[in-house]
Amino acid sequence: MLEILAITTPIFLLIGAGYLAMGIRLINREQVQGVATFVLYFALPALVIRALTQSPLDEVLQKPYLLAYGLGSALVFGLALLLTLTLQRKPLSEGALHALGVSASNSGFIGYPVAAMVLGSSPAAVFLALNMMIENLLIIPMALILAEAGRQSGTGIGAIAGKTFLRLIRNPILIGLALGLLLAVTETSLPRPLAQVVEMLANAAGPAALFVIGGTLFGLQVRGMLRDVGQIVVGKLVLHPLAVLGLFLLMPAADPTLLAGALLFACAPMISVYPLLGQRYGMAGVSAAALMVGTLAAFLSLSLAIWAIQAAGLLPIG
Template identity: 85%
Template sequence: MHALGMSASNSGFIGYPVAAMVLGTSPAAIFLALNMLIENLLIIPAALILAEAGRQSGAGIVTVARKTFVRLVRNPILIGLALGLLLAITETSLPRPLTQVIEMLAGAAGPAALFVIGGTLFGLQVRGMLGDVGQIVTGKLIFHPLAILGFFLLMPQADPALLAGALLFACAPMISVYPLLGQRYGMAGISAAALMAATLAAFVTLSMGIWLMDLFGLLPMR
C-alpha cells in the first residue's frame, strides 16, 4: 500500500489540468489516457493482488493463490475495472438510462470520497505515523518523478514532449481514492494523512518541477 501511494498519481483531477495548462489540451488528453491505462490496468490491480496475498502470509502457495483469487473477484474496484475494460474492448454502448445513472454516480464519487477522507482525518493522531507518511509523500513527490526521469534518460532518442508529460503526471500527488483503498488493509489513517500532506506539498514540488523542466528546455514552445 505504501508503494501504491508512491506510484499512482492523481491523473484526472491534478495531472491532466496542470498538463493542459503547460502542454496544451490535446497532448494532455493523450497523456491522461496513457496514465489511466497503466494505473487502472497495472498499478492498482498489482497493488491489490500483493496486499491480498500479504494477508495470507505463512500459508502455502496454493492456499495463498486460492484465497487471494477469491477475495479479488469480490473486490468492487477490480470488478469495475474489468467491466469497463470489457465494454471498451467490445465497444458496447449501454442504454441511455443506465448511462445517466453511471454518470450521476461518477459525478458524486469524488465528493463522496473527499467526505470519507475528511471524516478519517477528523481527530486523527499523527504521532506515530510521521515516518510512514513522510516515506509515502517523499516517494510520491520526489522519487517517483526522479525514477521516471531516470528511465527516460536510459531510452535512446526519447521524445521530449513525452518526457515532459510523464514528469508532470508523476509530480502529481497520489490518487484521491488512496485512503479508501488503504482502509481495507488497516491503513485508513496513514493513507489519508499521506494524501493530505502530499496534496499540500505538491503545490510546491509541482511548481518546482515545472520551473526545472522549463529551465532545462524540456517544455515544448507554445
C-alpha cells in the first residue's frame, strides 16, 4: 500500500499546491487561467504530437483500446442520459451534461500524470492520445449536440451539429491530433529544434496541469446539490471504470498494459472544462461541485485502481 501512496500522493500534493497558492493569494484566478491556457494550447498538444510520432502509427493506434474504451464510455453516457431523462424528468440539456460528467475523463490534467507515474511516460502519452480521440471526436460532440438541441428546440439537428463541429475544430487538442497524425502518416520528422521544443512542452504538461486543477478547485462549494453531484461522481468514478473493464474482458486476449491504462484513465474525474460547459447550459453549481468532489474522491479511486492492477498481476509496480 505504501508504494501505491508513493505514486498517488505526489499527484495530489501538486493539486494541493495549486489550491494552497490560491488560498494564500500567492496567485489569483486569472493567473491560474493563464497557466491553464498554456497547458491547453501548448503543453497538451505537444504531448499528443510526441505520442503519435515517437512510435510507428500502427503501434500507437491501438484498436482494442479505442473500441473498448470508446464503447464503455458511450454505454455509460447513454445510461446516464436515459436515467436523467426518464426517471428524473430532467431537460435534455441537463441530461446531456450529466451524461458528459460520467463518461469524459480529465485525461490531460489527471489521467496522464497518474498513468505516467504508473506505466511510464511513453505508454501514458499514447493512451492520452487515444483518449483525446475518443473524448474529442465522440463523447464531447455527442454531449454538446444534445445540449444545444435541448436549448434550441425547433432548430434542426444538422444545423446544431454543424455549429458544434465548427467550434470543435478550433480545439487545440484536435489540432495537435491532426498535426501528429499527419506527421506519423507521412513519416515526417520535425527539425531538431522544433522536436526539442515539443519535448520540453510535453514534459511540462503533467505538473502544470495538476497545479491548475488545484487552483481551479479553490472556492468551489457543494450545497443543496448532493443527489445530482453524488450521481455524477459515482457514475464517473465507479460505473465508467466498470464499463470499460467489462468491455475489455469481452475482448479475446486483451493486452494487460492496455487494460491497465484504460482503468487508470477511466478512474480519473470528469473533464476540467466541465464547470464551464455546465455554466453555459444552466448547471454551473452542480458541475463545479461535481468536479471538486470527483477530484478529491479520485484519490481513492485511483489508489484502488493501482492496487487492483497490481493485485491482478497486470503490472509490476515498484
